[in-house]
Amino acid sequence: MKKFLFYIFRYFIGIVFIIAAIPKIEDPAAFAKSIEGYQFLPTFLINITALLIPWIELLVGISIIIGFFLRGTSLLAIILFSSFSILIGISLLRGLSIDCGCFGNLGSPLTYSRLIEDLILLLFSTYVYHIARKSV
Amino acid sequence: MIENIKTKNSIQEAIIIIIISIVLSFIYNLFSPKSIPLIKEVDQIEYISDQELFQNIHYDSLEHKSVTTKQMLDLINNRNAIILDARNAEAYRKGHIPNAINIPFLDVFNFVDKLQMIPRDTLIVVYCEGVNCELSHHLSEFMRGMNFTRILHYAGGYEEWIKNKLPVEKTD
Numbered sequence: 001m002k003k004f005l006f007y008i009f010r011y012f013i014g015i016v017f018i019i020a021a022i023p024k025i026e027d028p029a030a031f032a033k034s035i036e037g038y039q040f041l042p043t044f045l046i047n048i049t050a051l052l053i054p055w056i057e058l059l060v061g062i063s064i065i066i067g068f069f070l071r072g073t074s075l076l077a078i079i080l081f082s083s084f085s086i087l088i089g090i091s092l093l094r095g096l097s098i099d100c101g102c103f104g105n106l107g108s109p110l111t112y113s114r115l116i117e118d119l120i121l122l123l124f125s126t127y128v129y130h131i132a133r134k135s136v
Numbered sequence: 137m138i139e140n141i142k143t144k145n146s147i148q149e150a151i152i153i154i155i156i157s158i159v160l161s162f163i164y165n166l167f168s169p170k171s172i173p174l175i176k177e178v179d180q181i182e183y184i185s186d187q188e189l190f191q192n193i194h195y196d197s198l199e200h201k202s203v204t205t206k207q208m209l210d211l212i213n214n215r216n217a218i219i220l221d222a223r224n225a226e227a228y229r230k231g232h233i234p235n236a237i238n239i240p241f242l243d244v245f246n247f248v249d250k251l252q253m254i255p256r257d258t259l260i261v262v263y264c265e266g267v268n269c270e271l272s273h274h275l276s277e278f279m280r281g282m283n284f285t286r287i288l289h290y291a292g293g294y295e296e297w298i299k300n301k302l303p304v305e306k307t308d
Binding site for chain 1: 174
C-alpha cells in the first residue's frame with residue numbers, strides 16, 4: 001500500500017507540475033503579470049521569477065516521475081507548495097481580486113479551493129519525501 | 137548522523153535542480169520568440185490631459201491612457217462616463233467607487249449582454265485593485281474587441297481611491 005501511494009503521489013505531483021509549467025514557459029510575460037498581481041515581489045525580481053519558477057516546476061515534474069534525485073525533487077516540491085500556499089493564503093486574506101496564475105492561463109480566479117489544492121499537494125510531496133529519504 | 141547526511145544530500149540535489157533550471161530558463165529566454173527582459177522596467181502611467189478628456193476623442197489616442205483621481209471625481213459628478221469595476225463580485229460587494237458597474241473580467245463572458253447594451257462611443261473608465269493589477273487592462277482589450285472606442289483606465293484603482301479617503305459604495 002505504501003509503495004502504491006508513493007507511486008500514485010509521485011505521478012500526480014509530476015503531472016500537475018508539468019501541466020502548470022508548460023503554458024508559463026511558453027508565455028513568461030503573462031506569468032510575470034500574474035506574479036505582479038500578487039504585489040509581494042519588488043519589480044526588479046518579477047521577470048526573473050517568472051522565468052525561473054516554471055523551469056523548476058518542469059524539472060521537478062519530470063524528475064519526480066522518473067525517480068531522478070527523488071529526495072531533492074520532493075524537497076523542492078515541498079518548498080514550492082508551501083510557498084504557493086502561504087502566498088495564496090495571504091493574498092486571499094488581503095482580499096486581492098486577481099488571476100491565480102497557477103496554470104499560466106488567464107481566467108482562473110484566486111479562490112480558497114486553490115489553497116486547498118496546494119495544501120493537498122503539499123501533503124503528497126511530504127509523503128513522497130518521507131518515503132524517498134527512508135528508501136534511498 | 138545518517139539523518140544529517142540524508143538531509144544534506146536532499147539539499148544538494150535540490151540545489152542541482154535549481155542550477156539546471158536557471159541555466160535552461162536563461163538559454164530558453166535568449167532564443168524564445170516571447171522572451172522577456174530579465175529586469176522588469178517600471179510601467180510609466182500616461183495620464184490624459186483635461187483638455188483631451190472632455191473632447192470627443194477616439195481609440196487610437198486613448199489607448200492605455202489613465203485618468204487622475206481628480207478627473208475621476210469630475211467624471212462621476214458630471215456623469216460623463218460609465219465606470220466599470222473589473223474586480224470580482226466579492227471585492228465589488230465589499231466596496232467600490234460610487235456608480236461603478238461590476239464587470240468581473242475573470243467571468244466576463246457572463247457579462248457580455250450587459251456590455252452589449254452600452255453604446256459603443258460612450259466614454260468608459262475601467263479600474264481594478266491598484267497600479268499593479270491587470271484586470272482592467274484585460275477588460276479594456278476585450279471591450280476594444282467589441283468595438284468600444286473610448287476606453288480609459290483609472291490606473292490608481294480602488295487602492296488610490298481609498299487612499300484619498302473618497303466615498304465608497306457597498307452592496308449587500
